[in-house]
Amino acid sequence: MKNIKIEVKDLSLYYGEKKALKEISLEIPRNKVTALIGPSGCGKSTFLRCINRMNDLIPDVKITGQMLVEGIDIYDKNVDVVNIRKKIGMVFQKSNPFPKSIYENIAYGPKINGIKAKNELDEIVETSLRQAAIWDEVKDRLGDSAMGLSGGQQQRLCIARTLAVSPDIILMDEPASALDPISTSKIEELVHELKEQYTIIIVTHNMQQAARTSDYTAFFYLGELIEIGKTNAIFTKPEQKQTEDYITGRFG
């Protein structure tokens, strides 16, 4: 059990009457990269957003089942969702930096948490930007607007911003899908480095990316979890026929 960071038990999600996730049960291992793959509309992004309770923001959504992080059900009534999101960070498909300076973007999280001392903030900003492999590119213009960065840089900025609040788990929803190949490979390298310290769950529609970057892969289809296992095994010897069909491109 010590190696399992998240345990999901029969998690279902309803948009009104429509059942979008059907009794999902799986385990996410600690300090590994787990990829969620599947065709469009299969529920992988919806499932990802359940982990940091971002689906709470959508009206008419009902969630049943359990999502245990380190043994605690984050959907328990007594849990403060704000604290969960400090431990479980998220990087979105389209980078969404605040219309503020680079420095202020990274300092946003720590400031929210009450850190006011400038030297502390400076340190966190630098550490986070270094971890996101973008420090050298922006260290001389921390006061410039984040909106002036390129797409790939903005995404790495968003990753740095997430790291600045010291989460345990980082959720990535197709983080490189809007980026060019060079930026994409930078992000993938980053994911590889980050897993030493963090547990990473990444949604991707790009199977090669999943094969390249992840240790474990989960295949979703029509709201159900079809198969989950070591990435190597999934891509060479999948157990379910549906998995095999998807991986070999029989349907997309």
Added chain:
Amino acid sequence: METTINETENQFFSNKKKGVDIKGKLVVGITQVAVLLIIAILFIILGIIIYEGREKFSWEFITSFPTDGMTKGGIFPALIGTFILVVVMSIAAVPFGTITAIYLTEYAKENSKIAAAVRFSVRTLAVVPSIIFGLFGLGFFIQFMGTGMDKAFNGGELHWGQPNILWASLTMSLLTLPVIIVSVEEALKTIPRELREASLALGATKWQTIKNVVFPGSISGIMTGTILAVSRGAGEVAPILFTGAAYYLATLPKSLSDQFMNLGYHIYIMSTQSSDVEKTMPIQFATTLVLLILTLSLNLVAVIIRSRIRRRAK
């Protein structure tokens, strides 16, 4: 069946060759005439005002008091009165309107009955004739609140229970509230959902998100709304008719319980009730010119800010 070149030519060019597309040209023509007519009317009005008021329109006019039964002198007290009016009005309306807009955009649920009621009220307020605001101001602010305050604090002595600049400003703030709410809402809506999500995903509370991400983005909307409100408040007369505007005051208002002079009201008084309407004509025109310059330039500034907001939304 292949057609000959000639036949194809005839087919493709037939409309142009046959002559003018009468209906099309007629519609364009009528539209052009209408536009020119509107512009012409505007310029004629402006032209008359500028021409008739030009001899009186001067720096001295703006900075001196009226004299000789308002047949000579300037409009300084009216200008100051209008200024104080819009300032107090803004202090009352802007925070109130901003908070309402933030509530409607950020807190109200989709099918909330309260939000629907607020929206309905705002829309209705926006179309209520301004004289009704004046009557409301008289009945509620002056006769109810004012006399109530007098009974409570002054032992019944008449102080607040009569027209003054405070009640007039508050009345005007009700009139301009919808403008502010709509402008702020418009600006808030241009803030993409992704920014709020980014803030929440970092572990911020809703209030922290509003304070740090949403509110800074609404400032331009607040500015637009305020400028539009001020422009409206500077020009409207009906709400202040019985709530505080005065025909002639020898001194400037010193406290909120004083009455005040006002540009729009001044024009009304001079054109209908002055001792010698003919003689005061140039003054009337010049005052109108001042008021027009004021409101037009304020509106222009608001338009510019608003177009910047719209450009940001793209």
